[in-house]
Amino acid sequence: MPEENPPLRPLIPGITAQFPQDVTVLPRRKDMLAVLKVTPARVAEVAKYLRDVGSFEHCALVSGVDWVDHLEVLYHLWSDSLKGYIELTVDLPSEDPHVPSVTEIWRGANWHERETWDMLGVRFDGHPDLRRVLMPEGYQFHPLRKSFELHEPEELEVKARHV
């Protein structure tokens, strides 16, 4: 059993009781109130529960990490009453990743999800307007994937000379 956090005492058992199959409590880091691992299918429901019951009214960040064999989507939520962040992580397959959108729950997640789609190619189901936001429309790649290799300028020069 991971170390418990006093402000979250009623919430964490509540959420594990509500979603016994889908939420795992990961070891706590000192910069987070709690780290929860959620299965992809139930993300929106867990998020709604956290907003309504847990008073996490501010969705600060939706981001993602490419672990080569799988993708991880991270949600950071802030609560004004608890004065802290909670982290949700979701593991997704590398090929054709899908996760429910939380834009319905926090409008502020809109562009974060668009950016995660843009950068990592994660599809957010139910997002009202999932377009690219930083890269141009029609761009083929998802630049933050590890398969998208960045070349040092010197390296490119060397290659150009050999061609």
Next chain:
Amino acid sequence: MTHGLWNLRIKVDGELIVDADPEIGYLHRGIEKICEYRRYNEVVTLMDRTCYVAGIAWEQLYIMAAEGALGLSPPARAEYIRVLSQELQRLSSHIMWYAAYVQDIGLMTPFLYGMRDRDLILDLFQSYTGARMTYEFMRVGGVRNDVPVGFTDRCRKVMDWLDQRIPEYEKVCDNSTIFLDRTKGIGILKAKECLNDGITGPMLRAAGVARDIRRDRPYSVYPELDFDIALYDEPDCYGRYRVRMEEMKQSVRIVRQVLDWLDRNPGPVLAEKVPRFVGTPSPPPGKETYVERRGYPKGRGFSSMEEPHGEAMAYIINEGAEHPYRAKLRSPVFVNIAASKDYLVGYRVSDIPAIMGSVDVCVGESDR
């Protein structure tokens, strides 16, 4: 629009705005991707380029996350110098905002007043970091160097000058009926909408929500400093202006306290046990650049701070390598622009500069 390159597509009915769709990305440099190819201290250079009016804020944001990921902590004096830099940067950023904002509304005189006073702060920066805009000053585990001799007195003089100037800025605007007509009741976004839209910073505090990361989730040495959160209860352009003015006064207050501390407590400014690979430059091209550092602990670092524009976050994953495995930055401006439809619709085309100006857009930071 001014303030960098971005595109606001609006649908108008006569001069009335009925729909807005902001488009960004024109300044995207892929900083998050480049971070994965640079050593920890090299990334600092990129962070300055993130936001061109608040470079040092992003340096500290990154450094705090990196220190969390690497498990390091800086000495106290370094923390105080960082906070000093933060607050000076907040002052210069808000003065820059003020100057640009009145310029957007059509008043040019305070623009030059503001730019002139901002120069004094940039001079201070130059005297201890060597640069005016891209400082490259912070290091993992501390800061690059201590402040020079006589710096605190010079800084106090500038603060005394700002004590006179900030009320003057306020006078220029508050005594102008046209300024009040242009800003009051314009660009309203109520507290509930703000929270839903994820808006942070002065925009949120103007709506009466007392959220300030410096106070709510204290980082660095902010708990030891005495300051108030600037609040206003009118969520319009005027309220945002008032909040920023009040924040400038509070920043002056914080800077004074930090200067007193710095005078009393000499000491080192860089931690002793910084792993060597953090500081050495990347190997020349052609060699393997992604090396596992055996024995060095893995970790994740997270930091959030109250940047001049709002709540900024950095998330860094250290996989035991010389480079961050993943660096994610959250820009407050990114979110604040995203919500622009909610506070633009229903106002007029001539209100756009007044409203978007009050958001304090910094495109370098939203596009990264």
Next chain:
Amino acid sequence: MTATIYSVVNALVVLLLNLLGPYVPGSGPYGPFVATWLSYLVVGGIVLAFSMVNVLVFIWWERKLLGRFMDRRGAMHVGYAGLLQNLADGLKLFRKQPFAPKDADEMGYYFGPTAYLVFSMAILGFLPISFGVSGGLVPLSLLVALALFSFAPLFIFIASWSSNNKYSLIGGMRTAAQLVAYEIPLLLAVVAVVALTGSFDINTIVGDQASYGWFALPLLLGLIIFFIAMLAEVERIPFDLPEAEAELVEGWSTEYGGMLFAFTMLGDYVRALIGSYLIVLLFLGGWSMPWGLSNYPLAGLVFFQVKTYIVFAIFIWVRASLPRVRTDQLLQIGWKRMLPLAMANIIWALALVVWGYPNIHWPVM
């Protein structure tokens, strides 16, 4: 004395033609015709030169004064205290190639700013600028000047429409709305002056002021209305909405470059010059001077110019200290505040006339 620039020039031209004798057609059957048109040309040249010099100094004056208001120095490198800076800027613009955007209607595109400048400058031909000095003597000079003055929105609209740019078009629309809204209070303020003098001739108006004192005193309200309406008419801050650079790029002149842009800029300043002239002529006594000095045309001219520059300095002061109003606020100020005030001003002027201005017998209460 009714000597005008035109009559002097005409006399000189006739003399010259007579001296040249049979070698030019000046003395043949077409003689008077040639002489007349030659004098028109010369007078036009004089007006052009006069207004250009004035405009250049005006811009310099604005730059310097604005600089002082903003804690800086303004132009200072070209010429003494930057006096030649505007000339240098003008030359630079003059060297540029004129071209029209691909989708613009070329005729309107070239015609708009040119006509704007030409019609603005033409007004100067009708304004007497010192004792007995004017381009041509017109009995209704004030009426002609104001009529020409109100042509500008048409040309701005043509220019903005034919540039085929949405910012230009919005700017042009705003100009039309703004100038219509402020033309009326402006003219009503003039009506009060005309009521006091009973004449549309600026010479008479200035003469009356020389005898009975400046109209700024009895018609202070009228002066204020005229001043504010003039600010809007010449599109200066706080009423520079047609070229609000924050939202409309450069307003109706967005698509212009090179000399055409210089035309729009010059047109603005010529109009500002005329606006200042009109304020001085109508309310501040024109060239009339104490101690009978105003009978000397040159002294009158200098005095008149000094007053004009002081009036323009107030324009600049306003620009340095006020932000820009919004479109709806602008129209509200125009229709809801200025118009009733202008009406009240007329009633006040009529009352003054009824009470026997300038020898007022106050009605017994």
